[in-house]
Amino acid sequence: MTSELVERAASLLLEARRTVVLTGAGISTPSGIPDFRSPGDGLWAQREPEDVASLRAFLRDPAAFAAWLRPLLCRIMEAEPNPAHRALAELEQAGLVRAIITQNIDGLHQRAGSQRVLELHGHLREGTCLRCGRRVSMARFIETFVASGELSRCSECGGILKPDIVLFGEVLPEDVLVEAEEEVASCDLIWVVGSSLVVAPASFLPRYALAHGAGLIIANREATPLDPLAELILRGDVAELLPAIAAACYGLLSGGRYPHS
Numbered sequence: 001m002t003s004e005l006v007e008r009a010a011s012l013l014l015e016a017r018r019t020v021v022l023t024g025a026g027i028s029t030p031s032g033i034p035d036f037r038s039p040g041d042g043l044w045a046q047r048e049p050e051d052v053a054s055l056r057a058f059l060r061d062p063a064a065f066a067a068w069l070r071p072l073l074c075r076i077m078e079a080e081p082n083p084a085h086r087a088l089a090e091l092e093q094a095g096l097v098r099a100i101i102t103q104n105i106d107g108l109h110q111r112a113g114s115q116r117v118l119e120l121h122g123h124l125r126e127g128t129c130l131r132c133g134r135r136v137s138m139a140r141f142i143e144t145f146v147a148s149g150e151l152s153r154c155s156e157c158g159g160i161l162k163p164d165i166v167l168f169g170e171v172l173p174e175d176v177l178v179e180a181e182e183e184v185a186s187c188d189l190i191w192v193v194g195s196s197l198v199v200a201p202a203s204f205l206p207r208y209a210l211a212h213g214a215g216l217i218i219a220n221r222e223a224t225p226l227d228p229l230a231e232l233i234l235r236g237d238v239a240e241l242l243p244a245i246a247a248a249c250y251g252l253l254s255g256g257r258y259p260h261s
């Protein structure tokens, strides 16, 4: 990655009035959590995520679903935020990032210190009983599930507890989606970080921003379908790219070329 591209990204961030970041599983691979589509990791290489991580698959065969989910949750439980998460938290603190819209369920943005995080695909903090609809805090259940592989059961009715993550075939939480669309409609720069941009409706958000006149930056190791529409493409490891871009922003700011309001 050339320093010119890093400087260019920093200039675009400093020139923008409202930057919104859309993150995907690629921002968390440096924390040890595999994504779905990078070649070579192999954790899910044998199965299409849409086949196994769907609500239908969960209801049809909860045990098979649990066997698929457990390795991901093990990695999430062990993971720490990496320099890319921390760079985004610092850029928000510096007033250069307005919001993060994430497809991730790992909670690492919040643990890195980001304040405004819209979790499009839900999270693991709470869950719902699939039989009686009771809402529960999931922390203890997730620990037990990771340790034993046993799916958590509702203490009231014995139904299976499903964490509040959005599986393929489920609708996204409406309030979060509405807020994300509002952020995207009012931003003048959208910055995609570590996403293949193939999972809808998250993948529509950059197009929506473009339709409202925003610019698009994509930081991803591999090509995405929206690359032809991007103002700037950064190829490389986001754990190296993002701290470099943040440092370039601070350098330009301290040089006085961009008095940021």
Ligand code: NAD
Pocket (backbone or CB within 6 Å): 023, 024, 025, 026, 027, 028, 029, 030, 033, 034, 035, 036, 037, 038, 103, 104, 105, 106, 121, 194, 195, 196, 197, 198, 199, 219, 220, 221, 222, 236, 237, 238, 239
């Ligand atoms: P994806 O797996 O489809 O794509 C990830 C992209 O990130 C790939 O194009 C890959 O080239 C790129 N990438 C991977 N590591 C990178 C790095 N270090 N630097 C730069 N680029 C890197 O992920 P997606 O687009 O987020 O969609 C997959 C779905 O899987 C989402 O719904 C997401 O919720 C879910 N998921 C979440 C987690 C998590 O919470 N950490 C993990 C796996 C899957």
